[in-house]
Amino acid sequence: MSFLRLEGIEKRYGAASVINGVSISAREGEFVVFVGPSGCGKSTLLRMIAGLEEVTAGEVFIDGARVTELEPAKRKVSMVFQSYALFPHMTVRDNIAFGLKMSKVPKAEIERQVAEAARILQMEPLLDRKPRQLSGGQRQRVAIGRAIVRHPKLFLFDEPLSNLDAELRAQMRVEIARLHRELGVTMVYVTHDQVEAMTLADRIVVLRGGRVEQVGSPDELYDAPGNTFVAGFIGSPKMNLITAAVAAREGAALTVTHPSLVAPLHVASRQGGGGQSGPGVGDTVLLGLRPEHLMLGEGPNQIELTADLSESLGGSTLIYAQTRAAEPMVLQAAGRRLLGKGETFTAGFDAARAYVFDKDGRAF
Amino acid sequence: MPRFGRLLHGAGLLLVFAVTIFPFYWMVSSSFKTQTDLLASPPVWLFTPTLANYAEVFADQKVVGAIVNSLIVAVFSTLLAVVLGTPAAFALARYDFRGKSDLWFWFISNRFISPIVLALPIYLVAQNIGLLDTHLILILVYITFILPIVVWICTDQFRSIPRDLEEAARLEGASQFDIFWRIYLPLGVPGIAVSAIFGFIFSWNELLYALVLTRRAVQTAPVVATSFMSGYELPWGKIMATGTVIVLPVTIFALLVSRHMVRGLTMGATK
Ligand SMILES: Nc1ncnc2c1ncn2[C@@H]1O[C@H](COP(=O)(O)OP(=O)(O)OP(=O)(O)O)[C@@H](O)[C@H]1O
Ligand SMILES: [Mg+2]
Numbered sequence: 001m002s003f004l005r006l007e008g009i010e011k012r013y014g015a016a017s018v019i020n021g022v023s024i025s026a027r028e029g030e031f032v033v034f035v036g037p038s039g040c041g042k043s044t045l046l047r048m049i050a051g052l053e054e055v056t057a058g059e060v061f062i063d064g065a066r067v068t069e070l071e072p073a074k075r076k077v078s079m080v081f082q083s084y085a086l087f088p089h090m091t092v093r094d095n096i097a098f099g100l101k102m103s104k105v106p107k108a109e110i111e112r113q114v115a116e117a118a119r120i121l122q123m124e125p126l127l128d129r130k131p132r133q134l135s136g137g138q139r140q141r142v143a144i145g146r147a148i149v150r151h152p153k154l155f156l157f158d159e160p161l162s163n164l165d166a167e168l169r170a171q172m173r174v175e176i177a178r179l180h181r182e183l184g185v186t187m188v189y190v191t192h193d194q195v196e197a198m199t200l201a202d203r204i205v206v207l208r209g210g211r212v213e214q215v216g217s218p219d220e221l222y223d224a225p226g227n228t229f230v231a232g233f234i235g236s237p238k239m240n241l242i243t244a245a246v247a248a249r250e251g252a253a254l255t256v257t258h259p260s261l262v263a264p265l266h267v268a269s270r271q272g273g274g275g276q277s278g279p280g281v282g283d284t285v286l287l288g289l290r291p292e293h294l295m296l297g298e299g300p301n302q303i304e305l306t307a308d309l310s311e312s313l314g315g316s317t318l319i320y321a322q323t324r325a326a327e328p329m330v331l332q333a334a335g336r337r338l339l340g341k342g343e344t345f346t347a348g349f350d351a352a353r354a355y356v357f358d359k360d361g362r363a364f
Numbered sequence: 365m366p367r368f369g370r371l372l373h374g375a376g377l378l379l380v381f382a383v384t385i386f387p388f389y390w391m392v393s394s395s396f397k398t399q400t401d402l403l404a405s406p407p408v409w410l411f412t413p414t415l416a417n418y419a420e421v422f423a424d425q426k427v428v429g430a431i432v433n434s435l436i437v438a439v440f441s442t443l444l445a446v447v448l449g450t451p452a453a454f455a456l457a458r459y460d461f462r463g464k465s466d467l468w469f470w471f472i473s474n475r476f477i478s479p480i481v482l483a484l485p486i487y488l489v490a491q492n493i494g495l496l497d498t499h500l501i502l503i504l505v506y507i508t509f510i511l512p513i514v515v516w517i518c519t520d521q522f523r524s525i526p527r528d529l530e531e532a533a534r535l536e537g538a539s540q541f542d543i544f545w546r547i548y549l550p551l552g553v554p555g556i557a558v559s560a561i562f563g564f565i566f567s568w569n570e571l572l573y574a575l576v577l578t579r580r581a582v583q584t585a586p587v588v589a590t591s592f593m594s595g596y597e598l599p600w601g602k603i604m605a606t607g608t609v610i611v612l613p614v615t616i617f618a619l620l621v622s623r624h625m626v627r628g629l630t631m632g633a634t635k
Contacts, residue, residue, distance in 0.1 A: 050535060051535075052531050052534070052535070071534075072531075072534050072535045073534065073535060073536065073537035073538075077535065078535065079531075079532070079535050081528045081531075081532060083526060083528045085526065085528035085529050085531070085532035087529060087532075087533075087546075087547060088551065089550045089551055098533070098536050098538075099535075099536030099537055102533075102536050102537035102538050102539075102542060103537050146532075146536070150536070
């Protein structure tokens with residue numbers, strides 16, 4: 001039984017189509033993350049769940065009830081805005097208490113709830129300050145406090161950490177994960193930071209141009225991206241994609257060649273099937289290799305590259321190189337292995353970690 | 365050169381300051397002079413101050429009554445214009461409805477008309493409904509002047525309030541009225557203060573309609589002040605003292621309210 005369900009959601013602003021038929025669902029207590037490039041409609045989708053934006057077509061269900069036309073407050077959802085949206089003229093206490101006041105909760109109860117939220121978020125000493133007297137991280141906490149105090153059925157976060165610096169972002173990320181564990185509430189979280197997506201999500205929804213590209217757990221998306229878009233979006237640095245040719249096909253396995261490949265490569269389909277669909281002999285395909293799966297020198301399969309530039313990250317090194325077909329290729333090698341420009345070298349990889357996509361970008 | 369520039373800058377400021385402040389200074393200082401000192405030529409700069417003019421002013425029931433009348437008219441016209449204008453501004457700032465831009469233009473166009481043009485029609489209307497020489501007619505007329513100011517300034521102010529705040533409040537269960545009352549009004553205080561000052565100053569100083577629409581009962585301060593300017597010998601000292609007394613309440617009001625005009629009240633809402 002799904003707790004949150006979107007059915008065929010569409011959104012148009014005049015002639016501009018922003019969401020084009022999105023159907024997804026989330027179980028109770030699940031942490032769902034929407035990722036996608038800027039402008040793909042993540043915020044719009046979230047706002048339609050909240051009721052801040054009307055749907056052009058489709059239905060929204062929360063906790064078994066159809067809420068498509070229900071006003072925001074009655075949906076029992078809380079939202080944390082990218083801008084925090086704290087009321088600047090009210091103290092932290094009043095900000096957190098605002099929703100309870102609006103729903104006419106008795107004073108003593110409000111006080112108890114605010115104290116409880118302040119305890120969970122460790123901000124008791126800040127309760128009498130105004131938002132402008134707080135740091136970015138503290139404001140973020142207040143915004144979360146305002147969201148949890150009403151015990152919503154659903155938490156919505158719209159890029160809540162994007163205004164924080166890197167260190168604080170990592171810290172708040174852990175805190176949000178902790179909050180999710182402690183409260184056990186369903187959360188929908190929008191971000192375009194794939195690290196946030198990978199670390200927080202039970203399930204990731206990858207969006208592009210108002211459509212769902214793929215839904216799955218972080219590992220599923222990493223291990224079996226449905227197309228080159230998802231493959232490029234999940235994982236950092238991005239997956240390398242090079243153009244290869246199909247030399248042979250046996251059911252669900254292909255043999256591909258590339259000028260840089262030392263020997264023809266045998267790859268099995270990740271989509272199980274195979275059958276008659278997919279690329280055949282003579283077709284060109286895209287061969288995907290993740291930077292972290294390429295090892296200098298070793299490995300059962302080898303690819304010959306020419307180095308352009310190396311960057312040491314301390315514990316590992318990023319090597320920017322080119323294939324013989326002048327395609328860019330990035331490797332993440334363990335340790336410090338600085339290669340000079342123009343140096344040729346071979347990198348090894350496991351065929352099980354190679355990805356193949358047909359020329360339309362669909363995974364094989 | 366920058367030194368010279370600074371000097372020039374300072375001199376310019378001084379000049380502007382002198383030009384604006386001098387009449388004011390002359391009025392205040394003259395109000396403490398005797399008739400002899402006042403009419404001295406060349407003018408005397410050092411003199412023994414006297415409170416005789418003020419004693420005369422406060423002894424004159426007409427002046428005291430006029431100040432009370434002016435206070436009543438200015439306070440109520442400003443208050444009502446704010447009470448009516450802020451919800452209108454909220455609607456114009458945050459809702460889309462048919463004829464919105466026309467309505468907006470209508471508010472602005474009110475100020476295109478020269479006040480004198482409407483003086484006679486309003487006089488006739490007031491006469492017909494028996495409102496001549498009442499506080500009410502002045503309050504009503506002044507509201508038509510102040511309301512557009514309140515609506516303009518507050519619409520602009522309200523538009524600058526981040527939309528997120530309203531949406532956050534909506535999610536928390538706030539009604540439209542709650543949003544107006546608990547968010548837009550408190551955050552709109554700088555704009556409301558500015559328009560209230562303008563409104564108050566306008567009502568307080570307005571002379572034309574006050575002359576046309578009132579007789580004995582409801583003479584306002586500017587009317588009384590000008591009424592001294594007739595007859596054979598002008599009582600300069602009293603006129604100056606009356607002027608000073610008239611300027612005082614506006615100044616105090618402006619000083620009180622200006623504390624709220626600080627910008628950046630919305631700071632910390634969003635970042
Ligand atoms: N009120 C509106 N009128 C017209 N177009 C809009 C409106 N709101 C959003 N859009 C368009 O809808 C698209 C999706 O916007 P949305 O804010 O949902 O993107 P997003 O995925 O959240 O992007 P970002 O990561 O930059 O926040 C954008 O192309 C945007 O221009
Ligand atoms: Mg967005």
